[in-house]
Amino acid sequence: MQEPTFFILTALAEEPRHGYGVIQAVESLSDGRIRLRPGTLYAALDRLAADGLVALHREEAVDGRLRRYYRLTERGVTGLAAEVERLRTNAAIAAARIRPTVARPAIEPA
Secondary structure, three states: OHHHHHHHHHHHHOOOHHHHHHHHHHHHHHHOOOOHHHHHHHHHHEEEEEEEEEEEEEEEEOOEEEEEEEEEOHHHHHHHHHHHHHHHHHHHHHHHHHHHHOOOOOOOOO
């Protein structure tokens, strides 16, 4: 799963959000590292909806414009949880390999 997708699903795990709300949440959750453009977000939401990971929650008119709210589906929750576990496992493997290297001083060639 690509990082933007991970953060989109994470943003929707908390509560249903409209597009701009997802953009703001992703930027906040990623500490500003990921800044989604609207076109990128809506293409991702369409793909995630086609995959059954997100669904349209509701629509409302605000200032004459249609605002769509999206929610995570049960399949989305399962997929996000699996990705979290995959990341934890990978991080643990890397951490176990780094610790011995960090603990001993580097030997300089003569």
